Amino acid sequence: MIDTHTNALQTESAGEVGLVEYRDFVCKEPFRFENGESIPGFQLRYETYGQLNADHSNAILICHALSGDHHCAGTHSPEDRKPGWWNHMVGPHKPIDTTRFYVVSSNCLGGCVGSTGPTSINPVTGRRYNLDFPILSIADFVFAQRRLADYLEIPSWHAVIGGSMGGMQALQWALSFPDFVERIIALASTARHSSQAIAFNEVGRYAIMQDPEWKDGNYELGEGPNMGLAVARMMAHITYLSDKGLEVKFGRSRRQTDSSKNQFDVEFEVESYLRHQGQSFISRFDANTYLHFTKSNDRFDLYGDHEALEDAFAEMKARALVVGFTSDWLYTPEQNRNLAHAMLLAGKEATYAEIDMDLGHDSFLVHAPELFRLLSAFLSN
Amino acid sequence: MIDTHTNALQTESAGEVGLVEYRDFVCKEPFRFENGESIPGFQLRYETYGQLNADHSNAILICHALSGDHHCAGTHSPEDRKPGWWNHMVGPHKPIDTTRFYVVSSNCLGGCVGSTGPTSINPVTGRRYNLDFPILSIADFVFAQRRLADYLEIPSWHAVIGGSMGGMQALQWALSFPDFVERIIALASTARHSSQAIAFNEVGRYAIMQDPEWKDGNYELGEGPNMGLAVARMMAHITYLSDKGLEVKFGRSRRQTDSSKNQFDVEFEVESYLRHQGQSFISRFDANTYLHFTKSNDRFDLYGDHEALEDAFAEMKARALVVGFTSDWLYTPEQNRNLAHAMLLAGKEATYAEIDMDLGHDSFLVHAPELFRLLSAFLSN
Numbered sequence: 001m002i003d004t005h006t007n008a009l010q011t012e013s014a015g016e017v018g019l020v021e022y023r024d025f026v027c028k029e030p031f032r033f034e035n036g037e038s039i040p041g042f043q044l045r046y047e048t049y050g051q052l053n054a055d056h057s058n059a060i061l062i063c064h065a066l067s068g069d070h071h072c073a074g075t076h077s078p079e080d081r082k083p084g085w086w087n088h089m090v091g092p093h094k095p096i097d098t099t100r101f102y103v104v105s106s107n108c109l110g111g112c113v114g115s116t117g118p119t120s121i122n123p124v125t126g127r128r129y130n131l132d133f134p135i136l137s138i139a140d141f142v143f144a145q146r147r148l149a150d151y152l153e154i155p156s157w158h159a160v161i162g163g164s165m166g167g168m169q170a171l172q173w174a175l176s177f178p179d180f181v182e183r184i185i186a187l188a189s190t191a192r193h194s195s196q197a198i199a200f201n202e203v204g205r206y207a208i209m210q211d212p213e214w215k216d217g218n219y220e221l222g223e224g225p226n227m228g229l230a231v232a233r234m235m236a237h238i239t240y241l242s243d244k245g246l247e248v249k250f251g252r253s254r255r256q257t258d259s260s261k262n263q264f265d266v267e268f269e270v271e272s273y274l275r276h277q278g279q280s281f282i283s284r285f286d287a288n289t290y291l292h293f294t295k296s297n298d299r300f301d302l303y304g305d306h307e308a309l310e311d312a313f314a315e316m317k318a319r320a321l322v323v324g325f326t327s328d329w330l331y332t333p334e335q336n337r338n339l340a341h342a343m344l345l346a347g348k349e350a351t352y353a354e355i356d357m358d359l360g361h362d363s364f365l366v367h368a369p370e371l372f373r374l375l376s377a378f379l380s381n
Numbered sequence: 382m383i384d385t386h387t388n389a390l391q392t393e394s395a396g397e398v399g400l401v402e403y404r405d406f407v408c409k410e411p412f413r414f415e416n417g418e419s420i421p422g423f424q425l426r427y428e429t430y431g432q433l434n435a436d437h438s439n440a441i442l443i444c445h446a447l448s449g450d451h452h453c454a455g456t457h458s459p460e461d462r463k464p465g466w467w468n469h470m471v472g473p474h475k476p477i478d479t480t481r482f483y484v485v486s487s488n489c490l491g492g493c494v495g496s497t498g499p500t501s502i503n504p505v506t507g508r509r510y511n512l513d514f515p516i517l518s519i520a521d522f523v524f525a526q527r528r529l530a531d532y533l534e535i536p537s538w539h540a541v542i543g544g545s546m547g548g549m550q551a552l553q554w555a556l557s558f559p560d561f562v563e564r565i566i567a568l569a570s571t572a573r574h575s576s577q578a579i580a581f582n583e584v585g586r587y588a589i590m591q592d593p594e595w596k597d598g599n600y601e602l603g604e605g606p607n608m609g610l611a612v613a614r615m616m617a618h619i620t621y622l623s624d625k626g627l628e629v630k631f632g633r634s635r636r637q638t639d640s641s642k643n644q645f646d647v648e649f650e651v652e653s654y655l656r657h658q659g660q661s662f663i664s665r666f667d668a669n670t671y672l673h674f675t676k677s678n679d680r681f682d683l684y685g686d687h688e689a690l691e692d693a694f695a696e697m698k699a700r701a702l703v704v705g706f707t708s709d710w711l712y713t714p715e716q717n718r719n720l721a722h723a724m725l726l727a728g729k730e731a732t733y734a735e736i737d738m739d740l741g742h743d744s745f746l747v748h749a750p751e752l753f754r755l756l757s758a759f760l761s762n
Binding site: 196230251268270275 | 516574588591593598628
């Protein structure tokens, strides 16, 4: 059995997480989804950074956003062009300090980067799940991660942290397992999707499902609705940024025109950027997972049947830090403020911080000293 | 020759424009586009309401938005389910009062509802223009309309009025033909597209051009990239509304689920609404025209090479009313305010009004008493 509490490749000498390797947690027990359906078992891919302490009290879980994955810090090989997506946040003496904390970053159930999802083989049929994969909820992500925590012999999280869909998971952790979670940090998150957020997701799903290559979800590995998925990603990517952020970054700058192309081909820099986003996404993401993840986000609803949002937090025990970003128009500052406000009305230890940044919803992914200090202070407190 | 100054079918008795018929203006002179290319002639479809007075001084031009057309008031037959798109604004004793004004509503050059555009036969080749149709600018729309004005023996416009792309045309009229335009009313308009607006248009164009049925623009009449065009329309439609407007209209209301469909099919009301928008659009709009119109909007830029926007208005003689809508995040209130502000700095008679409405960019299309009073007063002044 591999030692799950250290990471053999880890080299912290340079103030960086350094080289890391992912691991696969295989759960051979059946997993029952929130919708009542079951699968006979599942796998979750994850990475860890830092060391679990003697009393197993220093573990932090990081939950990824819709297009993210478990690889949030360090590199897999010296040749990697980029480190993990939150490398500036996670590492020795960084805000999520790996000299103090044992950090677990888990891939989501249903994902397409090593965890069991629509692309996995259904052991019952011997074929890929595709659309037979049960509809996923945010709670399903969390219950699968709970199995991982048990496997890692973690009795409780010092903190669960995530942005966007990761923030939903942090919130859900505090509600599903109140005694397991000491702190949550939900960044650029929401109690539920607005009608507009659902609308954007629907257009993305529609583009995928109308692509003839989707084939009712039964495309072959390596094939699939690339056009639809690229369109979905390009559109979604606009919602992750902001009007002002795009204006500052691209404005109306033009590219060299390519006279071999038609007159509607790339003219403005922002067009080229979006096409690049679309193309790089199809090389790393599965369309059926995209359908599942967007749907789980659309259905996430902490209001549920409660009369008021505060009622949703009645059982929560974690202390909460909710962070909104001024230019986030997908999960607005107001939606984030409302989360903290509802927790306070429910008598919980909660606080809200708003960071003034122009980068829209994706602000939480960006190097930002103020955000660093906030997280560092909250985790030490 | 038909009498172009009255409309035989017009019946104003009920306070409505009543039955109208469209006409086709055929210009047999060559038309040179702003980009230098030419076509041997063109046709513009238009409608008129009201009577041209003896000294031809009471004519108003209405310019339509991207997905609009010339049919802005009345009905074509008693069986029509709906009147024209601005029927509440145009008619006897309405804000654009057809008992006082002779109202001309012109289809745009390049359009797909009776005017010469990509779907028309190129007389030189005997085949449809498709992508050979010259790249269009807002100025091209205006220069074609100028030919129509000459044909109708209109020496000047009492006012040129339009919303969105129609507002761009109103602005362009005042700049291209300063002596021809006494007043302009630009609603929910902009001096130029933001990077974000270009980005949304690019995703729509990309969806169309990646649809295998687009065939480099050479699809057959009645066929075409319906999937891509529907996706483009669905996404664009979100940008025409507002977060709050969608929340009020749809919120998270769900539809009866259809168990025969897959789990990603329509679940929320807003999804159903968007799909309906997409489907109804493909039945009435041409994909190549959509490419052209969005591109003309993206390229429209009153700043141009000027040092400041005010310099663009140096030659303008028209009095201007610019109207922004608080919830318009496509062509923001700020962008509209900036237009009027620049005109004022240029020493022009200009004013700005902001209407507090939740319906986003499309607010200008909606029945709104305050807007009615504004337009009525400005036109009488």
